[in-house]
Amino acid sequence: MDQINNIEVVPCTNSNYLKPFRVHYNQNGTKKSWDFMRTHDSVSVLIFNTTSHCFVLVKQFRPAVYMCEWERTKPQPHETAEKADEGAAEAAGPESQEGPTVPEEKNSPPQPPASAGVTYELCAGLVDKPDLSLEEIARQEVLEECGYDVPASKLRRITSYRSGVGVTGAKQTMFYAEVSDDNCVGEGGGEPQEGELIEVVKVPLHEAMTFAYDESIPKTMGVIFSFIWFHNNMSPKYKISTNV
Template sequence: MLCWCGDTGRCGSLLLIMEQINNIQVVPCTSSDYLKPLRVHYSQNGAKKSWDFMRTHDSVSVLIFNTTCHCFILVKQFRPAVYMCEWEKSQSAQAKEKAAEEDEAEPDEKAPASDAGSDDKGEESGQTVDVPPASAGVTYELCVRPVDKPDLSLEDIARQEVLQECGYDVPATKLRRITSYRSGVGVTGAKQTLFYAEVSDENCVGVGEGGNEAQEGELVEVVKVPLHEAMNFAYDESIPKTMGVIFSFVWFHSNMAPKYKISTNV
């Protein structure tokens, strides 16, 4: 995976921390501060229907552009949900591969069930199959925050997150509202409001500290994507990213790039 942070030393150390994934256990979620699974029953045009959905918070996201270095400020973060999608794929693929090998083996070549492997990565060793690296769950994202503070405006929530997560102090009045949209329409239907913020190196009060919210248990790395590489970055499928990144880069190209007279490599 490409490194966009510009600080190979810090990036390497943070990646090593992110790679420490083990003791994976999937258990039922009986309670959560962020998600609540529900089922709705309703009638539509005389037909009885039902649908499972998840109640969660709305959110704000911020496209941050640094006018000093002409680059976008993103965050790179390990996402357990993304990782588990890849983990489950690996489980299924390895199970199919094992079954195919057993089908191809002659009956006398198959090991007795009682000999199943204390020397392999079997259940007795606590590792049923090989697991993907933690990098399989790392994504590039905009600065995002749940709307979990009803006493604050969306602009104030966005401002706080830009400061805490990315280390830039931007007045709420300098945030430009781009639009809002629904995300996860099949599961949550939550609304996300997208803002645009221009910053400079003078606004930076500590990117190194801002990117890692230890008190919230997060491992977040602040990264910079040069403006002239933004559109290639957006459409490169080998770089895992959210739809918000792609949409906001396209918006910037259409609305802001002419102001800076810099090619965005479209």
């Protein structure tokens, strides 16, 4: 289990991955403004192992997910104010004519476990190498994260779509790759020098749709969509129920 500690949230003044902007524009005569992030496009790959009839996913700690979960457990401002008023009224007693006083701030909620920030995802990566095609970038990610060496020509393009349209609007292109145990040339896990700590996870084909719709399993929309795509397009080929 990952150990997460010494958390410090600070302003982001410079980043190689995200750049915040505010755009002003007129829409049908109405002046509007919108805040957005400029970021890289990305690729993702649905990997299916034909030897073991399972999907190959990655599992990793995501700080953004973790912080959202932590923020969700914190009392909202109106809740804090109500508790402060209640505490002050109890301390003053029924005969006091003085207004409520705000008690000292109580300790914040306990830090969530690291598992609160762990998600199941498709193998994926940023499109940040202009000299490589999307297929070549996807091939590199499959090798680095999951340990399978798949020729770029064997990657099947599923579709592309916009993700985070309210904030980033970046495009992700999804591929499908069939691998076998013979293609496995390493353990995967990502690039340690880049700070990646990735666990390779296998989901049996017959459990795929149950996995996709289980809300207790934190996962990306890419996992759900790609499993549905496989069920609609590839399941008859393998004549195995995807347990819908």
